[in-house]
Amino acid sequence: MSESTRFRRTRRLTGAAGIAVARLRRRPLRTVLAVTGVTLAVLAVILLAATGAGVLEVGATQFDQADRDLWVSAEGTSLSPARGGGFTNTLTDSHQVASEIEAHPDVAQANPIAFQSVYIDAGDGEFQTIIGAGISGTGNSVSIQSGRDFSAPNRHYANGSYDGEMTYEVILDSDTADQLDVGVGDTVRIGGSLAAAREHEFTVVAISSTFRQLLGSQTVILPIAELQEITGTTERDPATFVTAVTEDGAGPEAVATEIEEQHPTLSVRTNEEQLLAVLRQRASVLVAGAALVIVAILAGLTLTASLLWLYVHHQRATFAALLAQGVSPWTVVATIAVQGLVIALLGALVGVVLAVPAGVVLSQVAASLVGFSGLVTVAPWMLGLGAGIALLVGTIVAVVSTGALLRGGLAVPRK
Numbered sequence: 262m263s264e265s266t267r268f269r270r271t272r273r274l275t276g277a278a279g280i281a282v283a284r285l286r287r288r289p290l291r292t293v294l295a296v297t298g299v300t301l302a303v304l305a306v307i308l309l310a311a312t313g314a315g316v317l318e319v320g321a322t323q324f325d326q327a328d329r330d331l332w333v334s335a336e337g338t339s340l341s342p343a344r345g346g347g348f349t350n351t352l353t354d355s356h357q358v359a360s361e362i363e364a365h366p367d368v369a370q371a372n373p374i375a376f377q378s379v380y381i382d383a384g385d386g387e388f389q390t391i392i393g394a395g396i397s398g399t400g401n402s403v404s405i406q407s408g409r410d411f412s413a414p415n416r417h418y419a420n421g422s423y424d425g426e427m428t429y430e431v432i433l434d435s436d437t438a439d440q441l442d443v444g445v446g447d448t449v450r451i452g453g454s455l456a457a458a459r460e461h462e463f464t465v466v467a468i469s470s471t472f473r474q475l476l477g478s479q480t481v482i483l484p485i486a487e488l489q490e491i492t493g494t495t496e497r498d499p500a501t502f503v504t505a506v507t508e509d510g511a512g513p514e515a516v517a518t519e520i521e522e523q524h525p526t527l528s529v530r531t532n533e534e535q536l537l538a539v540l541r542q543r544a545s546v547l548v549a550g551a552a553l554v555i556v557a558i559l560a561g562l563t564l565t566a567s568l569l570w571l572y573v574h575h576q577r578a579t580f581a582a583l584l585a586q587g588v589s590p591w592t593v594v595a596t597i598a599v600q601g602l603v604i605a606l607l608g609a610l611v612g613v614v615l616a617v618p619a620g621v622v623l624s625q626v627a628a629s630l631v632g633f634s635g636l637v638t639v640a641p642w643m644l645g646l647g648a649g650i651a652l653l654v655g656t657i658v659a660v661v662s663t664g665a666l667l668r669g670g671l672a673v674p675r676k
Contacts, residue, residue: 291575292604299608299651300615302562307616307647308623311639329504330513332530333362333371333520350375355485355500356418358527359397362503362520367511372397373500375485376476377492380458381451383441388455391437393492394472395485395500403482406435408445408467411484418486423495425486431463432482434473438465451481453492461491562650566658598656605655609648616644 286292335352352358355373363371379393396403398414411430419425431451433443443449447465452458463483472480489495507516517529583593617639624637 295604296607296611298567299605299654300612302654303609303612303647303651304616304619306650307612307639307643308620308637310643310646311616311620311637312623330507330531331368331505331517331520332532332534333358333503333505333524334501334528334530335526336528350377350494350499350501352500352503352527353497355498355503356397356421357498358524359503361524362505365516365520365523367508367516367519369506369508371503371505373485373498373503375488375500377453377488377494379451379453379481379488379492380455381437381441381449381481382458383443383447383449384462388450388458389440392472392476392478392480393451393488394476394480394482395488396482397485403432403469403471405432406468406470408432408465411466414484415486417484417490421498423486423490427487427490428484429461429463429487430466430484432467432469433465434470434480435468436470436473437479437481438468440479444468449481451483451491453494457491457493562654566654570658570661601655601658602652605651609651612651613644613648616647 333352352373355375359371359373362368373395374397375395377393377395378390380388381391382388396414397418398411411428411432413428416425417423417427431449433441433449438444441449443465445465445467448462449465450458450462452461469482472482483491485500486495489498505516505520507513513531517531520529521527584590620637620639
C-alpha cells in the first residue's frame, strides 16, 4: 500500500468519524436513549452473571465453614418448606450411627445434627416459628460471637436413656436475639408445639450466626437431645445428618465410599456433593433462574441491537443525501460503523461504572430477602464480559447496516 493511499484512507476515516460525532451531538436525546439501552444490557449481563456465580460461591463457602468433610444422611432427606423450612429428619438412631462411623480408622469425629422447626418467644406470648438446630457440641463448627459454649450438651442423652438433667441452654443468632430483644443471660421459651414451648424455658448462653449463614434463616441452637425432647422425638433419635471429620491425610471420597459399603442404607457425601444435592432439590428454582438469565441476556442484546438499528435507520435520508452529494459509500459505511461503536462504547463504560454499586445494592436486597450475604459479587471478568458483549453488538449492528447500504438499502431522497 502506497503512502498516498494510506493517507487518503486515513483522511476518509477521520472525516467519517467527524460526521459520526456531529450526528451524535445533533440528536442528543436519540443518542442518550441508544446509550441507555446498551447500558441496561451491560448491567443485565454483569449482574446476572454475578448473581449466578455468587450463589454457587456462597453455597460452597457455607459448607466449607461448617468445618466438616462428610455429610451422612438417610434416603429421603430433603428440604422441607413446612413450618418455617429446614430439612426432614429421616436418619434414626443417629447417636448410634455416629458412634459406628467414628469407629472408622480414618474418621476423627462424627456427630449427629438435626434441624427442626420450633416455636420461640421471650416470655411475652408472641411465639414465632424458627428453625432449631440440634448439635452434640459446638467445637470448631460453631463460631461464637459472644458468650460461651454449652456446659454439658450430651448430659440429657445419657447413653440413650434421655433421663439426664437438661441444661436448658440455647444459642441464638444475632437477628433472632435482636428481634426478641434478648441477650446472653436472658431467657426464652422454646418447644416443638405451643404447649411444649410454654413449659420449657432456656437461658441464652451465646450469640452465633453460624447456622443462620448456613441455612439462610433465623436459627436457635440447642443440644440435640434437648431439641429431640422438646419436639417429642426421643424414641427415634432422629437427625438430619451425621457429619464427620476425617483424619489428616485421609481422602474424604475414599472414606465416604468405605462408609457407604458398611452402611448401604445411608448416603455419604463430601462438601461438594452435598452442595450439589441441595441445589438439585431446588432444581425448579435453578431452572427458572437459568431461564431468566438467558431471557434477560437475549432481551438485552435484542434491545441494544434494535435501538442501534433504529438509530441508523432514522438517519437514512441524511446518509442518502451524502451519497447524492458525492460522498463515497465507504465514508458513509465508516460513519455508520463509528456511530454504532461509539454508542456501544459509551453504554459499556456507563454500564461497567454502575455495575459495582448496583451489585452492592442488589446483594443487600438479596440478603434481606433470603438471608445470605454476598450473593451478588461482581468480579473483573464479569465487567469485561458485559463490555465485550456491548462492543460485539455495536460491531454486528454496524456490519448489518453496512450490508443494507451496499445492497441499496439507502435510497436517494427525491428533491
